[in-house]
Amino acid sequence: MGETMADVLTGVGVSPGVGYGPVLRLARSVPQPDADARHSGDDTAEIQRAVQAMQDTADDLSARGERAGGEARQVLDAQALMARDPALSDDVRRRVGEGAAAERAVSEAMAVYREMLAGAGEYMAARVADLDDVRDRVLARLMGVPVPGIPESDTPFVLVANDLAPADTATLDPELVTGIVTREGGPTSHTAILARSLGLPAVVACPGVESIPEGTQLLVDGANGEVTSDPTASDVETLRAAASARAAAVAESSGPGRTRDGHPVPLLANIGGPADLGAAVANGAEGVGLYRTEFLFLDREHAPGHQEQVDAYREVLEAFPGGKVVVRTLDAGSDKPLAFLPPMGEEPNPALGERGMRMGRRVPEVTDAQLRALAEAQQGTQARLQVMAPMVTDAADAEWFADTAGRAGIHDAGVMVEVPAAALRAHHLAETAAFFSIGTNDLTQYTCAADREIGALGRFQDPWQTAVLDLIAATATAAGKADRSCGVCGEAAADPVLSCVLVGLGVTSLSMGATALPLVRAALAQATLEQCRRAGAAALAERGPGEAKRAAREHLPGLADLGF
Structure with a gap:
């Protein structure tokens, strides 16, 4: 894009769109106290x-x-x-x-x-x-010094930082911040997830960005991960033309998700509670594909009571009459400690410890109470309630959850596929699980043994990793043979190109942050089901994520015109 190769830096594009403006850096300088600082005596x-x-x-x-x-x-x-x-x-x-x-x-x-x-x-x-x-x-x-945060400016700018704290990203003003570029981070880091939720173009894991002088004009391509210093007018116009084409395609696509030849692909929203319903409805969500119920339990000495849970769940169910609402049971453990859960003791690696359903089996009374509240919340609503357990590993886990849900009066109980063992043995899990929902964030992390918050491991945190695509395909194939639905509720679903590949691999629904829904709907509308299948097969045949994405694009010509 730039006039010389030195003008262009390449990172990981994690939130599509075009950002252009002068560089401003995150203000994070707080003086550290003297090592011997003492108080006056009170x-x-x-x-x-x-x-x-x-x-x-x-x-x-x-x-x-x-x-x-x-x-x-x-x-x-x-x-x-x-x-x-x-x-x-x-x-x-x-x-x-x-x-x-x-x-x-x-x-x-x-x-x-x-x-x-x-x-x-x-x-x-x-x-x-x-x-x-x-x-x-x-x-x-x-x-008494300024709290670290976003620099103040009266004019739009591109925010550059080594990395962003969650509190920084969550309070960005999209009217002023035109794009984000960070040296660290990965596709599923907090920065990436929050940037997507705000609809801000973002590139992470971008080496060299720390050396760009403040005030330099920067062009950010959040779809392809390219960052251009002092771009030409032609560079800016070309990228903005692609963005305009995307905007037009978004405006033209509406209604339920479907491919160009009419194959239905329900597009659902990931939410954390009733507060997220407005954005989901406004962006055309057909239901909820992931209701993270942890928010109801966080920062409390005691678990929420029965009626409090019923009210929170019912509000979401009532927002989608005739639609599907998939609720994930409490996903907690030593990586997400809650005061009312029994202490875990020290775990060397909490991501591999008693979390999710493993904790649910350890404290079945918490799981039972939540399932009973969900069963009651559904009464009198027109939504289709589905409940799924996180961190399921084998058929025994799936059987335990189905039995537990059944005793509570819920018979549409599925499992999240986040552990490679579950994907590899999905045909056994399908004997009792009513449906599958693939959590690509954790599935990628566990498949590649790469923590998603470590920027240096960014290339292993990419859901385009072909080993991850293999596991998705295996899960979707097993689901199809057992006549089970198989959705994706991880961040991979928010990638417009990858969404087409996922459909081609046999995924039946896609769930994502609400702001990603219009772009994914527009992307699907550009491709036929057969093109999606060819793109999926081409991606699986490649050796790595970059090659897989390029191969998939060759079979999705309609997306190229939109700059994807």
């Missing part, structure tokens, strides 16, 4: 100052999450839990009691937590950046 006042700053930070993160909704709320609520952690607060109190100033006490206490996270396996180590962000926000309040 322990009580100093403790109150520290605790208040931590509480204010937690409240601010929760409020940002409430305003942002969707994925952002889940991520920010998790950060707020860090700031409210009782053990952390106790450590700060102890250090202040020993004479440390509030700033020093907070910094030292969080340094201990940071070391614990960094040494707790890759999954938890990836949360170090989130903890650092919480620390900096608390310290900024204590020191």
Whole structure:
């Protein structure tokens, strides 16, 4: 695109669209307290100052999450839990009691937590950046300096950063930020997911972007992952023309999802609760393909009561009369600790521990209560309720969940396919599972043994990895032979080109963040089912993700005109 190769940097395009404007960098400079900083002698006042700053930070993160909704709320609520952690607060109190100033006490206490996270396996180590962000926000309040965040500007700009904290991404103003480019991150990192939810063009895992001077004009291609410094007018016009074609295709496509020759592909929304319904309906969701119920359980000492759960579930069911609503039972464990669940003890790698349905089997009373509330919530509504269990591994898991759901009065119980073992033995799971829903985020992570938050492993976090496509195809084939539906509810469904490939592999529905629905609907409308099948077969025949995507595009000519 640029006049010389040096003008163009290549990263991973994670949110389609075109961003153009001068570079502004994330403001993240917070002075660190002196190693020997001590307070004046009033322990009580100093403790109150520290605790208040931590509480204010937690409240601010929760409020940002409430305003942002969707994925952002889940991520920010998790950060707020860090700031409210009782053990952390106790450590700060102890250090202040020993004479440390509030700033020093907070910094030292969080340094201990940071070391614990960094040494707790890759999954938890990836949360170090989130903890650092919480620390900096608390310290900024204590020191009276600006809280780290997005630079202020009266004119549109491209935001460049090493990486973005969830609180940064969740509060971006799309009217001012035209695009995002980061040095770190991957296709399923918090930055990528939240950028898609905001409809902002974004490129992550882009080496060299840190050396681009502030103020440089930058052109961001969020579909193909290219970032051009000081582009020519022709570069900008070409990319904007493709974006205009996409916008026209989106405007022309409406109604239920379908291929150009009329093959139906229900397009559903991923939501975290009733607050996300407005965006889902506005973007034409035909139902809900993933209702993450964790939001109802986060940041509480006790599990939500029966009626509270019934009310939350019923509100979602009533929003889609005649549509499908797929609810994922509580996905928690040591990677998402909840105060009312039994302590897990130390797990070297929580991503491979007792999480999801594994935890559900350990505390069946929580699972039973949730299923009973869902069964009652469905009564009197016209939606089709389906319930699925996360982190299912084998046929025994599928049988246990189907039996448990049946006793609660729910007979449309399926499983999430996130573990490679489940994909490889999908034909056995289909004996009791009513349907499959493939969670490509975790399936990719586990297949490639690459934590999705580690930018250096970005190429392994790509759902275009051909081994991942093999597992998707195997699952969809087993589902078809057993007359079961097989949806995809991971971020892969939001990729317009990959959505066509998934349909070609036998996937029967696609669920994604609401803002991605119009583009995927438009992409499907450009391709016939046979073209999708040829694209899927071509992708499977290739050696790696880049080759797979290029091969698929050759069989989807209608998408090329839209710049996909």
